Amino acid sequence: MTATLWIGTRKGAFRLRADARRRGWKLLGPQFLGHIVHHVVQDPREPRRLAMAAKTGHLGPTVYTSQDGGRTWKEAAAPPAFRKALEGEQPRAVERVFWLTPGHASEPGAWYAGTSPAGLFRSEDHGAHWAPVAGFNDHAMYPKWAAGFKTPDGELLHSIRVDPRDAQHLYLAISIGGVFESTDGGRDWAPLNAGVAADFMPDPEAPFGHDPHCLILHPLRPDRLYQQNHCGSYRLDRPAQRWVRIGERMPRKIGDIGFPIVAHPHDPDTVWVFPMDGSTVWPRTSIGGKPAVYRSANAGRSWQRLDRGLPRAQAWFTVLRQAMCADQAPRPGVYFGTTHGEVWAGARAGESWRCLVRHLPEIYSLTCAV
Amino acid sequence: MITVRVPSPLRSYTAGAARVSAHGASVAELLAALEERHAGMRFRIIDEQDRIRPHIRIFINQSEVTTLTQPLAPGDEVHLICALSGG
Numbered sequence: 001m002t003a004t005l006w007i008g009t010r011k012g013a014f015r016l017r018a019d020a021r022r023r024g025w026k027l028l029g030p031q032f033l034g035h036i037v038h039h040v041v042q043d044p045r046e047p048r049r050l051a052m053a054a055k056t057g058h059l060g061p062t063v064y065t066s067q068d069g070g071r072t073w074k075e076a077a078a079p080p081a082f083r084k085a086l087e088g089e090q091p092r093a094v095e096r097v098f099w100l101t102p103g104h105a106s107e108p109g110a111w112y113a114g115t116s117p118a119g120l121f122r123s124e125d126h127g128a129h130w131a132p133v134a135g136f137n138d139h140a141m142y143p144k145w146a147a148g149f150k151t152p153d154g155e156l157l158h159s160i161r162v163d164p165r166d167a168q169h170l171y172l173a174i175s176i177g178g179v180f181e182s183t184d185g186g187r188d189w190a191p192l193n194a195g196v197a198a199d200f201m202p203d204p205e206a207p208f209g210h211d212p213h214c215l216i217l218h219p220l221r222p223d224r225l226y227q228q229n230h231c232g233s234y235r236l237d238r239p240a241q242r243w244v245r246i247g248e249r250m251p252r253k254i255g256d257i258g259f260p261i262v263a264h265p266h267d268p269d270t271v272w273v274f275p276m277d278g279s280t281v282w283p284r285t286s287i288g289g290k291p292a293v294y295r296s297a298n299a300g301r302s303w304q305r306l307d308r309g310l311p312r313a314q315a316w317f318t319v320l321r322q323a324m325c326a327d328q329a330p331r332p333g334v335y336f337g338t339t340h341g342e343v344w345a346g347a348r349a350g351e352s353w354r355c356l357v358r359h360l361p362e363i364y365s366l367t368c369a370v
Numbered sequence: 371m372i373t374v375r376v377p378s379p380l381r382s383y384t385a386g387a388a389r390v391s392a393h394g395a396s397v398a399e400l401l402a403a404l405e406e407r408h409a410g411m412r413f414r415i416i417d418e419q420d421r422i423r424p425h426i427r428i429f430i431n432q433s434e435v436t437t438l439t440q441p442l443a444p445g446d447e448v449h450l451i452c453a454l455s456g457g
Binding site: 056057058059060062075076077079081082083084085091092093094 | 377379380409410413414415416417418419421423425426452453455
């Protein structure tokens with residue numbers, strides 16, 4: 001099975017293309033050298049199509065799309081932008097497009113984008129024109145849900161998930177704000193954060209204000225959600241409303257803090273995480289300088305350390321929330337990109353690791369394409 | 371006619387030209403005329419609330435523009451400047 005990895009970096013986009021056995025990898029690029037590329041995503045409905053979220057240090061945010069597998073790109077005619085502020089309103093302007101999600105299979109051409117500050121946008125024409133999703137951006141509760149508590153990179157709307165059974169059923173996450181759900185195509189939303197810790201707030205049962213780092217929905221069992229949060233890792237099996245902290249089964253010295261969480265494409269019980277140091281002043285590095293991926297094959301009831309081939313010591317990188325993915329092979333390859341510009345591949349579901357490429361710019365996202 | 375000096379980050383919109391010309395009695399009109407000819411350029415330097423983006427400066431001759439309503443006169447030179455934005 002061939003695989004392509006799209007790499008979004010602080011200085012442009014790259015791709016790694018594998019041979020049929022996923023042994024030999026060829027680095028291609030850069031494309032858009034010097035642009036800040038937050039996300040490059042293939043459209044599974046039309047795999048030749050891609051979308052890229054980008055900006056530069058000086059210029060405003062935009063989206064580029066490709067119809068030829070990433071050989072050529074065209075800028076959106078109308079990038080994501082908030083509506084004009086009404087009198088007395090706080091004016092909002094998109095600072096960066098952070099996240100891209102293809103729409104439901106029944107809606108060809110539909111895409112969603114998440115931005116900083118928190119905004120949800122939708123395109124009906126493969127990413128050429130974007131419009132605000134008023135049901136979220138203008139929701140009466142928006143000023144409280146997206147209260148402007150920023151991560152170091154700003155307030156981020158990310159992890160937009162579409163239920164493969166129902167185009168009207170959507171989830172999204174805000175750092176900082178929490179997880180939200182819509183069952184009517186985005187016209188109305190409700191928080192979905194019960195059971196999730198928010199150690200930085202006084203109310204342990206606050207309905208929103210949480211910091212989900214990454215939210216996933218299993219495509220084969222869409223009622224199963226996983227979440228890597230600033231305060232632990234969680235599972236939610238709908239229709240339940242209360243998240244279960246699955247990270248408490250991690251070794252105590254490792255903990256359950258991290259950015260990404262990745263689903264096995266064929267097994268809803270299997271996920272991978274990349275723990276980081278969330279102790280003391282939050283170094284956000286691999287723990288003890290010994291990077292490791294942890295895998296659960298039973299929905300978070302137990303975890304296995306996967307570090308064969310990874311550096312044994314003095315490796316202090318971070319893997320950001322969009323920078324870890326799995327391919328579609330029966331025993332999938334697992335991949336992560338580091339803040340140090342390395343891409344690592346874990347063969348046989350992460351059993352052994354090797355570095356595919358070094359010396360890239362800081363990696364923001366890593367996505368699999370076919 | 372107004373002469374506009376285009377910085378390198380924006381020249382993908384002007385087919386590489388470092389200097390273009392357009393009509394406009396104000397900065398807003400000039401930017402609208404530029405957008406007609408160089409689609410997509412305006413949003414990269416002006417946000418959706420009509421504010422100049424944080425790392426962009428616009429000068430009319432030697433004077434910095436603070437509002438898009440600022441008037442222009444034929445023969446003015448407008449400088450679009452990409453100000454320092456970090457590494």
